[in-house]
Amino acid sequence: MTILDGKKVSNDIKNEIAVEVQKMKDNGEKVPHLAAVLVGDDGASLTYVGSKVRSCERVGFESSLIRMPHTTSEVELLKKIEQLNNDDAIDGFIIQLPLPPQIDTQKVLLAVDPSKDVDGFHPENFGKMALDMTTFIPATPFGILELLERYKVDTKGKHTVVIGRSHIVGRPMSILMSRRGWPGNSTVTLTHSNTKNITQITSQADIIISALGVPNFLKAEMVKDDVVIIDVGITRVPDESHPKGYVITGDVDFENVSKKASFITPVPGGVGPMTIAMLLKNTLLAREQRRS
Ligand code: GUN
Numbered sequence: 001m002t003i004l005d006g007k008k009v010s011n012d013i014k015n016e017i018a019v020e021v022q023k024m025k026d027n028g029e030k031v032p033h034l035a036a037v038l039v040g041d042d043g044a045s046l047t048y049v050g051s052k053v054r055s056c057e058r059v060g061f062e063s064s065l066i067r068m069p070h071t072t073s074e075v076e077l078l079k080k081i082e083q084l085n086n087d088d089a090i091d092g093f094i095i096q097l098p099l100p101p102q103i104d105t106q107k108v109l110l111a112v113d114p115s116k117d118v119d120g121f122h123p124e125n126f127g128k129m130a131l132d133m134t135t136f137i138p139a140t141p142f143g144i145l146e147l148l149e150r151y152k153v154d155t156k157g158k159h160t161v162v163i164g165r166s167h168i169v170g171r172p173m174s175i176l177m178s179r180r181g182w183p184g185n186s187t188v189t190l191t192h193s194n195t196k197n198i199t200q201i202t203s204q205a206d207i208i209i210s211a212l213g214v215p216n217f218l219k220a221e222m223v224k225d226d227v228v229i230i231d232v233g234i235t236r237v238p239d240e241s242h243p244k245g246y247v248i249t250g251d252v253d254f255e256n257v258s259k260k261a262s263f264i265t266p267v268p269g270g271v272g273p274m275t276i277a278m279l280l281k282n283t284l285l286a287r288e289q290r291r292s
Contacts, residue, residue: 004151006269006272006273009146009273017281029291032284033287034283036096038066040072041070042098062089066080074104092117092286093118095119109121115286119138120136120138126172132180136282137278138168139278139279140271145184153263155185155207156184159206160205161208163209164213166211189205203224205223207228208228208229210251212251215249215250216251218253226261227257227261228263229265230270231252231265231266252264
């Protein structure tokens with residue numbers, strides 16, 4: 001059994017990006033600049049955005065954190081997006097999700113200039129991804145592909161079962177794993193909350209990508225020997241014995257499933273760190289595209 005070490009791989013990727021940034025600096029060129037917009041003060045979102053900004057510093061990017069109150073109106077947020085679209089100093093930006101209920105997320109994502117949409121959430125970029133065109137691939141699915149590639153996991157002709165159909169992870173992942181090329185060329189089943197008899201499906205899977213958000217959902221009895229497990233779950237489960245008062249828990253019963261798996265991602269330290277590394281990669285690509 002091999003652990004897919006997202007912490008290590010994400011560090012490798014950040015080091016590779018830092019080398020590219022240093023080259024830009026040596027050539028007197030502008031370095032990539034990522035902006036993140038956070039509306040409200042949700043604890044988990046604050047943590048994620050904080051990590052994104054710190055990672056920018058680590059690789060030598062410029063970064064801006066734009067905080068707006070939870071009472072922000074849709075019009076105010078759209079105005080901010082318009083400013084960022086028109087700001088030549090900004091190469092890419094993200095709107096941290098989820099947004100407060102008074103704001104229509106679809107409308108907001110449509111307002112982002114696709115050439116600065118380093119999250120890959122704009123319908124134009126999502127469509128390009130589905131059509132195998134060059135574009136920004138959403139960071140979490142992009143990170144999973146990168147992990148599979150760096151550990152040389154064979155995906156061709158394999159049965160990949162994706163659990164969860166979110167726009168951010170499950171849906172794009174199902175498309176990417178079915179694309180031609182590697183990692184890809186899988187036969188994909190996309191399962192979700194209305195799927196009947198999910199054990200019958202997971203027990204036939206060669207590769208399982210779980211992005212459900214239900215702690216310890218996937219048990220050893222639900223998988224076959226030598227399965228490849230990608231656990232995208234990051235639920236905060238209350239735990240008084242922990243200094244933070246919670247533990248980050250994945251969708252997979254790691255202790256028991258890992259005994260049957262050929263490859264498995266840990267939580268934390270698997271997919272999570274990869275997401276940030278690939279956001280940085282997309283921002284580097286955005287800068288390169290704006291330069292040329
Ligand atoms: N919320 C949860 N994941 C993400 C992500 O990848 N990007 C943004 N912008 N918000 C998120």
